[in-house]
Amino acid sequence: MEEEPSDQTAETLEQNEETATPIETVQGTVTSGITPTSVEIPSLNINAPIESLGLTETGAMDVPEDGETVGWYNRGAKPGARGNAVLAGHVDDYTGPAVFFDLKELNIGDEVVVYGERDEALMFEVVKMERYPYDDAPIRDIFGYTNSQRLNLITCTGEFDRVERTHRERLVVYTELKE
Amino acid sequence: MKLKRLMMSMLAGVMVFSVFSVTAFAHDHESDDAWVRIVHASPDAPAVDVTVNGDVVVEGAEFKAATDYLELPAGEHDVAIFPAGEHDEPVIEATLEVGAGNAYTVAAINTLENLDLHVIEDETSxxxxxxxxxxxxxxxxxxxxxxxxxxxxxxxxxxxxxxxxxxxxxxxxxxxxxxxxxxxxxxxxxxxxxxxxxxxxxxxxxxxxxxxxxxxxxxxxxxxxxxxxxxxPATGMGGTADQNSNYMAAGMLIVLLASGALFFFFRRPAFENQ
Structure with a gap:
C-alpha cells in the first residue's frame, strides 16, 4: 500500500523532467522605486523639494545646506522599492525653525506623499516614531535592507549640544508604503 | 493587505527584539553581534511563527516572506518554527551557531513534509x-x-x-x-x-x-x-535651541562663524564640480 504513492511521486518527477522543454515561463516580481523630487506631509503643512545626497567625508549621511530642502540618501533604496529609503531634513537652521521642525508632531497613521521625476506620487503611512542618541542609532535598521517598502524621515531633536555642535538626539519617523 | 499586516507584525517582532539587544549592547552592536534573517521558502507550509531562544521574533509569516535582520549575540541560539498561533509542537527546531560580525539568511525550505532549515552565510560589503x-x-x-x-x-x-x-x-x-x-x-x-x-x-x-x-x-x-x-545626519543647526544667557549667545556666534567657515571651505569645490 505504501509503495504505490511513492512510486507515483517518482513517476511524476520523471515526467516533469521529460516534459521540461515546453515549460511555461513564469514572470517574477521585481519592485523598483522612484527618484524623489519633493515630499508633502499634509497634516503638518509641509511641502518641500528633495535633493539627492550621499555621504560626508566623515561617513555621515549628508544634509542639505539650507533649512527648507529635504535630503534623500541616494546610496540607499528609492522610495517605493523594497528597502529603507531615507529622507533627512533640518529641525532648525541658524536663525529659527526649519522644514522638519514639526516632525515630532506626527502621529501613527499620518500620511507622507513622495513625488518622483515623472510626477509619480507614492503615499506612505507613519508606522513608528523613535528617538535615539545622535551617536547610537540603529543605522542598519534605518538604512539597511528591509522586505517592506519603507520611507524613514530623520531630523534632530533634543537639546543642542554646543560642544559637539549637534542636537543630542535624532528623531526617526518610520513610514510604510500604502497599498 | 495580508502581506502588509504580516510585515507590521514582523516589524513588531524586530522592535521587541531590538529593545533587548539595545540595552545589552548599547555601543558595540557591530562587533559582538551577528545578524540573522529568516525566509519562509517552503511552498506548501502554512503561515508560521518563529521563536529564537523561546522569544517570538516573527508572527504569521507566510510563504515568500522574509524578515529583516535580527540582531543576535554571537554564539548558539535555538530556533524553532511553529504553525502560526500554535506553539505546542514546533514544526522544526534547530540550533544555530552565529559568529560575531557575520550575517546569515536562514531559509525554511522543501515541502512541509520534509521541512528543513537551510543556513546561508551572507556577505555584507x-x-x-x-x-x-x-x-x-x-x-x-x-x-x-x-x-x-x-x-x-x-x-x-x-x-x-x-x-x-x-x-x-x-x-x-x-x-x-x-x-x-x-x-x-x-x-x-x-x-x-x-x-x-x-x-x-x-x-x-x-x-x-x-x-x-x-x-x-x-x-x-x-x-x-x-x-x-x-x-x-546632522539635521539641525541650533537656531531654535534655548538661549538663556549671554554666554550661550556668544557660544552660538562662535559656532555660527566656525560652521560658516567650514561650510565655505568644504562646499566650494562641490559647487565647482556642478
Whole structure:
C-alpha cells in the first residue's frame, strides 16, 4: 500500500523532467522605486523639494545646506522599492525653525506623499516614531535592507549640544508604503 | 493587505527584539553581534511563527516572506518554527551557531513534509561601486538550472537546495532568466532587474515548478555595509535651541562663524564640480 504513492511521486518527477522543454515561463516580481523630487506631509503643512545626497567625508549621511530642502540618501533604496529609503531634513537652521521642525508632531497613521521625476506620487503611512542618541542609532535598521517598502524621515531633536555642535538626539519617523 | 499586516507584525517582532539587544549592547552592536534573517521558502507550509531562544521574533509569516535582520549575540541560539498561533509542537527546531560580525539568511525550505532549515552565510560589503549577485535554488521539484543575465550564463548548474557564491557585476539593468540547466528553456524570467552599485542581491527561486504555488522569486537587496552611513545626519543647526544667557549667545556666534567657515571651505569645490 505504501509503495504505490511513492512510486507515483517518482513517476511524476520523471515526467516533469521529460516534459521540461515546453515549460511555461513564469514572470517574477521585481519592485523598483522612484527618484524623489519633493515630499508633502499634509497634516503638518509641509511641502518641500528633495535633493539627492550621499555621504560626508566623515561617513555621515549628508544634509542639505539650507533649512527648507529635504535630503534623500541616494546610496540607499528609492522610495517605493523594497528597502529603507531615507529622507533627512533640518529641525532648525541658524536663525529659527526649519522644514522638519514639526516632525515630532506626527502621529501613527499620518500620511507622507513622495513625488518622483515623472510626477509619480507614492503615499506612505507613519508606522513608528523613535528617538535615539545622535551617536547610537540603529543605522542598519534605518538604512539597511528591509522586505517592506519603507520611507524613514530623520531630523534632530533634543537639546543642542554646543560642544559637539549637534542636537543630542535624532528623531526617526518610520513610514510604510500604502497599498 | 495580508502581506502588509504580516510585515507590521514582523516589524513588531524586530522592535521587541531590538529593545533587548539595545540595552545589552548599547555601543558595540557591530562587533559582538551577528545578524540573522529568516525566509519562509517552503511552498506548501502554512503561515508560521518563529521563536529564537523561546522569544517570538516573527508572527504569521507566510510563504515568500522574509524578515529583516535580527540582531543576535554571537554564539548558539535555538530556533524553532511553529504553525502560526500554535506553539505546542514546533514544526522544526534547530540550533544555530552565529559568529560575531557575520550575517546569515536562514531559509525554511522543501515541502512541509520534509521541512528543513537551510543556513546561508551572507556577505555584507561589495567591492566599491560594484553589484554582487547570487542565486538560490529553493524550489523542491524544479530541475537543475542555469541563471543568465542578458543571455550570458552567470550561474551554471544550481541544484535544489543550494545558494551560489556571489558574482561581481557592473551596475546594470539586466534581464535575468532562470533556465533548465544546459538548455535555453526559460522557467522564470526577471526582466529589467536593476542591479545597483554597492548592493548585494540574493535572488531565491521558490515555489513548485509543477504545482501551486508556482515558481517565483524572493529578491533580497542589501546595501553594502560601506554604503550605509556610519553616523546619523546632522539635521539641525541650533537656531531654535534655548538661549538663556549671554554666554550661550556668544557660544552660538562662535559656532555660527566656525560652521560658516567650514561650510565655505568644504562646499566650494562641490559647487565647482556642478
Amino acid at each position: 561589495t567591492t566599491d561601486g560594484m553589484a554582487w549577485v547570487r542565486v538560490g535554488h529553493l524550489s523542491p521539484d524544479a530541475p537543475e538550472v542555469d541563471v543568465t543575465a542578458g543571455g550570458d550564463v552567470l550561474f551554471a548548474g544550481a541544484e535544489f537546495p543550494s545558494v551560489t557564491g556571489y558574482e561581481e557585476v557592473e551596475p546594470m539593468t539586466a534581464d535575468l532568466d532562470v533556465r533548465v540547466a544546459g538548455t535555453e528553456d526559460v522557467v522564470l524570467e526577471l526582466p529589467g532587474t536593476e542591479l545597483e552599485g554597492d548592493m548585494l542581491y540574493t535572488v531565491l527561486a521558490v515555489g513548485f515548478a509543477d504545482g501551486e504555488p508556482g515558481l517565483d522569486t524572493i529578491i533580497l537587496a542589501d546595501p553594502s555595509h560601506d554604503a550605509m552611513p556610519s553616523e546619523m
